Amino acid sequence: MLSTETIYFVLFTTGLTVGFGHCIGMCGPIVVSLSLSLKGRSVLVPHLLYNGGRITTYGLLGGVMGATGSFTRVVASIASLQKGVMILTGMLIVVMGLAMAGWIPLGVIFGDYYNPQGVLSRGFRKLSEARSTGTYYPLGMLLGLLPCGPVYTALLAAARAGMETQSTLEGLLIGVGIMLSFGLGTVVALLLIAKLTDLGWLKRRDVIYKISSVLMVIVGVYFVVKAIRY
């Protein structure tokens, strides 16, 4: 077995490489959607919070994997939850895309006139407008549950490392460490994508907003379809 320090380093570099190869393709649309929804505000703090939330979820899952030492049992128990998150994410991206292009009056539908005190209206308005930067942390935690091949691979490493420890606590800690290392590695690519979307001249072009809106709707529908078939 690799030493603890080595395994943390291996998982960090794994996160770094899959971040550019895999996460950009799979999580890029989400990051772009979140960036564009900020409408001119700085992306750095919201995206650091989003990534922080995502890594927190990875750490928690890694802790469970390390403590139990079982990958297949844990993923089987969270499969339905992951499917739900995938559907919710797809729907969120579709709504954000439509609202960004001005094709749906989000205020009318979700808050300003229709049932403004409703839980769904208030919740959706908070998410879509993202007035509070702090929203990005729980959002990141939720989206950290999205099913993802490289995340599963890292969780598998956490479970294997946990199996070889002497106590549950030791397994839990090594599992958390492995997933935090992996998650930190993935941040670089996703922050770069967020920053790229934030370039001023790019955001000022209406045509880019329209194209992005169409792409977001397509990606959102793709997410929902994939989730239903998952």
Place this chain on the structure above:
Amino acid sequence: MKSKVQTRLFIALLSLIMFAISATICSSQGKTVRVQCKVNTGPCWAHISGTKVSLDIEPKPVKAMHDLTFTVTFAGENPVAAPYIDLGMPGMNMGRNRVILKPAGELVYRGEGVIVRCPSGRRTWKAKVTVPDVGSVEFVFDVIY
């Protein structure tokens, strides 16, 4: 002037990302021999530097997200060191997923592993069997999600 700088920055970042993506994809390929394999019908055979090697995965049909047993069998002589298997998808970096194999009889090595599930829906996976100091071969096969 400012717009020019931003355009250059945009192009530089885009180039960096494209380079990283291509480097990642290329790193997952290489000169290893690749063999198409119907792993659900029985063991698959290939040669590593002249040595005949087979890979079998149980239970069948081979399903993602399930505990699987990987068996590598040699025809001829035992290798100098135990082989190992790296699981991945062709053309996509899925992170390091290594199956450690241990001796399980004459010319037979066995280990436990899991093929994870990719939400993209792609079902083609590869198992790269490496014999230290000898070489490696990639068995490409489909799994059930």
